[in-house]
Amino acid sequence: MSVLSLRDILFVCICTLIHYTYRHRRRPILPYPPGLPRWPIVGNAFSFPLTYMHVFFKKLGDRLGTKIVYMEALGRQFIVLNDVRMAKDLLEKRSELYSSRPAFPMLLEVCVGFPHLVKSLFGTMPYGDEWRSHRRIFQQYFSPKNHYRVEERAMEFVRKGLLPSLFKTPQDVHGHVRSCMGGFSTSLTYGLPIHCHGDPLVLFAEDVFTKLALAGAPGKYLVNLIPQLKHIPDWMPGTDFKRAAHEAHDQAARLLEEPFQEMQNKMDEGTLSDCFVLESLDRNQSRPDFELQTQHIKQTAMQIYGVLAAASETTVAATMTFILAMLICPDVQRRAQQELDSVVGTDRLPDFSDKPNLPYLSAIIKEVLRWNPATPMGVPHLTTDEDVYEGYYIPKGCIIFANSYAMLHDETIFPSPTEFKPERFIKNGIISDDVPDPESVATFGFGRRVCPGSDVALSLIYITAASILAAFDILPALDEKGDPIKVVPEFISASLISEPLPFKCKFTPRQGKDVEGLLKEYLNFVVI
Structure with missing residues (x-):
């Protein structure tokens, strides 16, 4: 049998399966929420954007005059919520129906062995x-009473790692931020010493969690919208997503074992x-089943690491957004520095006790989270039963997106939403x-x-922003002619x-401040 005929048979089988599912699905009496016209069988599969999905659905909702949008793709049903009130009504007040997660085909089904590994990421x-x-x-270890650690x-990672790195090699801002945030997560979970620059474990973990985040993103891989694509044989064109899944699986397996062994x-x-990990091992040391408990602790460490890595990714995104905003809004930067100087003075670095006295800095952080939400479409929810809301039918097994970008760019609540205005x-x-308040509404689900690592992320964002503004001016880079390079925000x-x-x-170190003196005790650290 020729290759061409095999492809034809596969295509016919998939179409038959989709058609059967489509024809025999229960027809609701009430209407679905508003959405685009749907084609038979394929629904809106060809209307789904693979980039800037959050912007697409905000504009679509505005065009349709609705805050709730319904879409279909080959029998899979989606609802996008562009409104905070609606999100709270469904995801909070009716949380017993809306608290599950959809299966991410790319993450859970495309590669053999992924379910076991992704199980460690309880998100x-x-x-x-x-x-x-x-x-x-997670909550036991990171309870409010233990938040001090x-x-x-x-503060240790910002002072020993980030600030000295920015002082010595300011041209690699993004690398320094990622190194600090990734090292922080690794240290909290495994207690390992972290190199201030280019720690191999931090770089490896960053690569793994980036791939896992991409595998779970709604728009990166088409298989997450059309699960039937997972059945396409590996030898067919267009199956690069399968090779990416295999690579991510192998790396995730290493990440489960290697940090624990090094620890x-x-x-x-x-x-x-x-x-x-150290606290958990000490607590279980005397148990007769210590070996079994050790295995459970290793698996749980991956859970903790996953949550902290997600918090770190959010923090990296928020920190780089903060730096971008300070660059394009120099007046905001100067006002924040004046507030810091009036509270902290010039002979020390800010700490957490200063936070209540820094309202403008707090407003900047809130605006950072609003202006560019780190997870603009949120992590999708899944309905475990059918429901009715405001006269619309919501089916069981429907994927629900809370579009935090649309909520935090709602012109009726936040006038001129594309402008950075603390x-x-x-x-x-x-x-x-x-x-x-974006810190408690939409940003973290x-x-x-809701993200269990939100308090960790907010603490890291605050001390990072405060410390950078206290020590440095963020200025435009210069081109070959010595003219400032204009930066247009893109994400x-x-x-x-x-x-x-x-x-x-x-x-550049701030004029009038002895930044080198403030950092003197931290400049020679190689390992944190």
Whole structure:
């Protein structure tokens, strides 16, 4: 049989399966929410954007005059919520129906072995007892009473790692930010010493979690919208996504084992810092099933690492957005520095005790999260039963997107939403309650699936922003003629995380401050 006829048979089988599913699906009495006209069988499969999905659905909702949009793709049903009230009504008030996660075909089905590994990332788990158990483990270690150690470790990495790196080699801003945030996650989880520049484990973990984030992004791989594509044989054209899945699987398997093994080696050497794994091993040392518990701790460490890595990715995106905003809004930067100098002075670096006295800096951070939401489409939810909302039918098994970009760029709530204006959060010199707070609304999700690492991310964002502004001026880079290079904000288009595209800028120690003196005790660290 020829290759051509094999392809023909495969195509006919897939079309027959889709047609059967489409014809025998239950027809609702009530209408679906508004959406684009749908073609038979394929629905809106050819209308789904693979880039800037959050922008597409905001504009589509505006054009249709609705905050809730319905789409289909080859029998798979999607609803996009562009409104905070609707998201709270469904994802919080009816959370028992809306707290599960859809299966990401690229992440869970394309590559053999992925389900076992991704199971460690409880952010992707279906809602249920196993998810509750894993989340409880995270919350026990990172409870409010223990948040002090997060703040201490965050300040340590910013002062020993990020600031000295920016002082010595300011041209590699993005690399320094990623190294700091990734090292912070690795240290909290495994307690391993981290090289200030280019730590191999940090770079490897960053690459793995970036690939996993892309595999779970709604627009990066078409198979996440059309699951039937997973059945295409590997030898057919257009199956690069399968090779990417195999590579990501192999790397994730290494990440499960290698940091834990290195941590055990450091324990024997006595060079391990306090961390989740060390505390867990000590707590279970006397149990008769210690070997079994060790395996569970290793798996749980991957869960913790995954959550912290997600928080770090969010923090990297927010930090680079902050730097971009300070670059293009020099007046905002100067006002924030004046506030910092009035509170902190010039003879020390800011710490967490200063935060209540820095309302304008707080407003800047809120505006950073609003202006470019780190996860603009959120992590999708899944309905576990059918529902009715405002006269619309919502089917069981429907994928729900909370479009945080649309919510935080709603012109009726945030006038001139594309402009960076921290003042929108200030009233009479303090943070206003009149405007929704991006730190608690939309940025980190809704309901029972709100990001458990949000407090970690917010602490790291604050101390990073405060420390950078206290020590450096963020200025335009110069071209060959010595003229400032104008930067136009642009953001990554096809990832779960929205981060600014690479841009040029210049970090210089602030005039009138002895920045070298402030950093003197940190400049010679090689390992944190």
